[in-house]
Amino acid sequence: MIDGTRDIEVADFTGLVSGDRNVWERLERGGRVSAVTPFRYPGRRGWVVLHIVPAVSEAGGPQRFTISDGGALIKSLDEQGLDLSVDMILSKTVFHAVKEFDGICFSSGEFCLASSAETLVADLWRFLQLVTELVGLRHSKYKDALVQLSRRSERTPGLMNW
16 A cells, blocks of 8 residues: 555445545545455456546646556566567557557556546546456457568568558
């Protein structure tokens, strides 16, 4: 647990995404929340936990938040033998998958998404969708498709320009 962070369990996470006032009040008071979701990483990583951190906002402006995975997604991929720093096809696959999600960035080893009080619930689900899609890379469906495309481009120059 990060200093000043309140851990919430799966039941509280469902309360958060359904608008439960008790959970929302923690966020509105500026408290950090680590929310255990109903999803698990493969292997030993355990539950997918989303970290919701209040961001600095202008006085009187809408409350802003940053949602992150705390770096667990990259660690999970590493644990499954999918090392982004070594495997360029996997790295490009992750890069393209992340580009499909508006507003998501990768910084200091973790995926992040800026959100507001008005969009937080939808953004939590969008963020979880990204996590589950990237966890799915361990099945190598995307990677195999890119390998096939890469081989085809080697036979047909100009087909793929990375």
